[in-house]
Amino acid sequence: MVSPSRLLRSATRRRAASAAVALAALCMNSLAPAAEPMPVAIESLPPTGNMVSGDAYSMSMPRGPVLTPADPHPIPAVDCVNHCPPGYEATWNALGPVWGFQEWAQGEYVGRARLPHVPTYRLRVDDELDFVFRVTRDQISGPYKLNVGDEVQIESAAEPELTRTVTVLPDGTITLPLIGSVAAAGMDVGQLRGQLDEDFKKFFNTPAMTVTPIKVDTQLEDLRFTVSGRSGFGGQLLQGKVTPEGTIQLPAVGSVPAQGLTLDEFKVELAERYEEEIQGIEVMPVLRQRAPRYVYVLGEVRSPGRFTLEAPTTVMQAITMAGSWTVGAKIANVVVFRRADDWRLIATTLDLNHALLGKSPCPVAEIWVGDSDLIIVPKSKILRTNNFIELVFTRGLYGVIPFNGGVNYTVFKDLTPIP
Numbered sequence: 001m002v003s004p005s006r007l008l009r010s011a012t013r014r015r016a017a018s019a020a021v022a023l024a025a026l027c028m029n030s031l032a033p034a035a036e037p038m039p040v041a042i043e044s045l046p047p048t049g050n051m052v053s054g055d056a057y058s059m060s061m062p063r064g065p066v067l068t069p070a071d072p073h074p075i076p077a078v079d080c081v082n083h084c085p086p087g088y089e090a091t092w093n094a095l096g097p098v099w100g101f102q103e104w105a106q107g108e109y110v111g112r113a114r115l116p117h118v119p120t121y122r123l124r125v126d127d128e129l130d131f132v133f134r135v136t137r138d139q140i141s142g143p144y145k146l147n148v149g150d151e152v153q154i155e156s157a158a159e160p161e162l163t164r165t166v167t168v169l170p171d172g173t174i175t176l177p178l179i180g181s182v183a184a185a186g187m188d189v190g191q192l193r194g195q196l197d198e199d200f201k202k203f204f205n206t207p208a209m210t211v212t213p214i215k216v217d218t219q220l221e222d223l224r225f226t227v228s229g230r231s232g233f234g235g236q237l238l239q240g241k242v243t244p245e246g247t248i249q250l251p252a253v254g255s256v257p258a259q260g261l262t263l264d265e266f267k268v269e270l271a272e273r274y275e276e277e278i279q280g281i282e283v284m285p286v287l288r289q290r291a292p293r294y295v296y297v298l299g300e301v302r303s304p305g306r307f308t309l310e311a312p313t314t315v316m317q318a319i320t321m322a323g324s325w326t327v328g329a330k331i332a333n334v335v336v337f338r339r340a341d342d343w344r345l346i347a348t349t350l351d352l353n354h355a356l357l358g359k360s361p362c363p364v365a366e367i368w369v370g371d372s373d374l375i376i377v378p379k380s381k382i383l384r385t386n387n388f389i390e391l392v393f394t395r396g397l398y399g400v401i402p403f404n405g406g407v408n409y410t411v412f413k414d415l416t417p418i419p
Contacts, residue, residue, distance in 0.1 A: 074097040074098060074099050074101070075097070075098060075101040075102045076095050076096060076097055076098070077095065077096075077097075077098040077101045078090050078092065078094050078095055078096075078098075078361040078362060079094075079098050080361065080362030083096075083362075084362070089360065089362055089363070089364050090361060090362040091360065091361070092359075092361055094361075095361075117312055120262055121262065121263070121287075122259075122260050122261060122262055123242055123258045123259055123260065123261055123262075123263070123266060123287075124242065124259055124260075124291050125242050125243070125244055125246060125259060125291060126241065126242060126291035126292065127241070127242045127258075127287065127289070127290055127291045128239065128240070128241050128242075128287075128288045128289040128290075128291075129239070129240050129241070129242075129248070129258075129285050129286060129287055129288055130238070130239055130240075130285075130286040130288045131238045131239070131240060131250065131270075131283055131284070131285055131286075132283070132284040132286060133223065133238065133281060133282070133283055134281070134282045134283075134284065135220065135280060135281060135282075136280050136281065136282050137280065140279050140280070142188075143188035143189070143190065144188060144189070144213075144216060145185075145186055145187065145188055146168055146184050146185055146186065146187055146188070146189075146192065146213075146216075147168065147185060147216075147217075147218055147219050148168050148169070148170055148172060148185055148218070148219075149167065149168060149215075149218030149219070150167070150168045150213065150215060150216050150217075150218050151165055151166070151167050151168075151213075151214040151215035152165070152166060152168075152174070152184070152189075152192070152211050152212060152213050152214060153165045153166075153211070153212040153213075153214050154166060154174075154176060154196065154209065154210070154211060155209070155210040155212070156200065156204070156207055156208060156209050156210070157206075157207075157208035157210070158200075158204045158205075158206055158207050158208055159204060159207075162176070162177065162178075162200075164176075165214055168184050168185050172184060172185030172186065173185075176196070178200070178203050179196075179199045179200065179202075182195060182196065182199060183195075189211050189212075189213060192211050193209055193210065193211045196209040196211070197209050217280060219252070219277070219278045220278050220279075220280055220281055223251060223252050223278060223281060238250070238251070239288070242258050242259055242291070246258060246259030246260070247259075250270075250283075252274065252277050252278055253270075253273040253274060253277055256269060256270060256273060257269065263285055263286075263287060266285050267283070267284065267285055270283045270285065271283065292308060293308065293309035293371040293372075294306050294307065294308060294309065294371065294372060295307050295309055295313065295318050295321075295369045295371075295372075295373050295374075295375065296372070296373070296374045296375065297318050297319060297321065297322035297375045297377070298374075298375075298376055298377075299329070299375075299376045299377035299378055299379070300325055300326045300328060300329030300330070300377045300378065300379055300383075301319060301322035301323055301324065301325055301326060301329070301377050302322065302323030302324055302325075302326055303322050303323035304322055305322070307321045307322065309369065309371065312368060313368070313369045314366050314367065314368055314369060315334065315336065315350060315352065315365070315366060315367055315369060315375060316352060316355065316356065316366055317369075318369050318373075318375055319334075319352075319356075319375070319377065325356070325377050328379060328380050328382065328383030328386075329377045329378070329379070329380065329383075330377070330378045330379060330380040330381075331352050331353050331356050331377065332351045332352070332353035333349050333350075333351065333378055334349065334350045334351075334352050334365075334375065334376070334377055334378075335347060335348075335349055335350075335375070335376040335378065336348050336349075336350060336367070336369075336373055336374070336375050336376075337373065337374040337375075337376070338370055338372075338373050338374075339372060348367075350365035350366075350367065351363075351365050352365050352366070
């Protein structure tokens with residue numbers, strides 16, 4: 001005896017198969033011509049996220065009085081994702097009520113939030129950034145190391161005349177009487193005190209040297225002066241631009257790789273580099289201006305040229321920016337040239353004929369444009385023939401040396417053919 005659960009699963013599979021057949025019937029291969037628009041019932045289709053059957057909607061969604069002109073309501077449309085299975089292109093036969101096509105009667109002119117353009121943005125050449133420098137004042141993990149420019153006070157219990165304040169010179173040393181130059185940069189206070197005790201034992205039995213920091217973090221102060229504009233950079237924020245080699249020049253650390261990194265990854269790189277040079281500083285990179293993106297459109301369009309990509313753009317939108325196609329354009333064979341990440345050239349052809357003529361609601365050839373893409377709208381065969389005739393017969397040899405007269409065939413009428 002067959003179990004009820006097995007009968008239920010079998011019935012479910014049969015219903016799913018019937019729905020798939022009905023769904024495929026509304027779709028066709030992208031190479032086939034589309035039919036004329038006509039609304040059809042789609043209640044036999046499987047339920048989707050934003051598609052509601054007209055009868056089911058009117059029965060299950062009672063509507064009250066319209067209180068505002070922005071009252072949402074379903075619009076007959078074609079969902080290019082949910083109305084067809086993979087491998088098929090929807091036609092106007094799939095037209096049906098779609099919830100969310102027009103949520104606001106005003107057209108939502110403020111713009112939809114949508115999903116992010118890209119899940120992760122990576123820095124590229126010519127991106128401009130602002131760098132916010134902040135003093136952390138966090139406690140460091142180890143003893144402070146003296147830097148060039150730091151000031152310390154040297155005292156001796158055995159010889160009060162040795163008391164003086166000295167500055168760490170650019171060569172990393174301090175100068176004291178009797179012993180001369182002593183290396184100090186890179187040492188902490190305890191290490192320098194021990195070194196001075198050892199050096200002054202040649203002159204005193206118990207030198208009892210004392211080292212007291214007077215001015216420290218001079219490199220940090222110099223960096224702050226640089227960022228605040230006191231050293232000629234100008235402004236409160238330091239600005240940088242990714243160079244063609246993919247780096248950014250910053251004070252104290254020099255050239256820092258940036259291309260291909262996210263802002264978080266670049267922040268970590270900056271923190272590690274500044275930690276090696278100057279402690280107590282935090283650098284926050286902020287993307288101020290993205291590098292310009294362009295698309296190039298030429299061929300049979302009204303205004304060929306270079307156009308800035310200010311938002312996600314498709315091929316048909318790029319053709320629109322170029323003033324639309326002209327009479328005689330072969331829009332069934334639009335060519336797109338693209339450079340890959342390693343600069344090799346790749347190309348494809350797109351059939352936009354049905355889409356641009358309004359015969360296809362979901363053209364599979366409508367792809368997103370990439371930076372520096374070259375879109376060519378070629379001439380049709382008849383236009384190429386017309387251009388050939390104009391070049392040869394109007395501007396060419398026949399136009400310069402016109403041939404007048406005709407051929408008299410009567411002279412051949414009495415000739416006898418050679419056997």
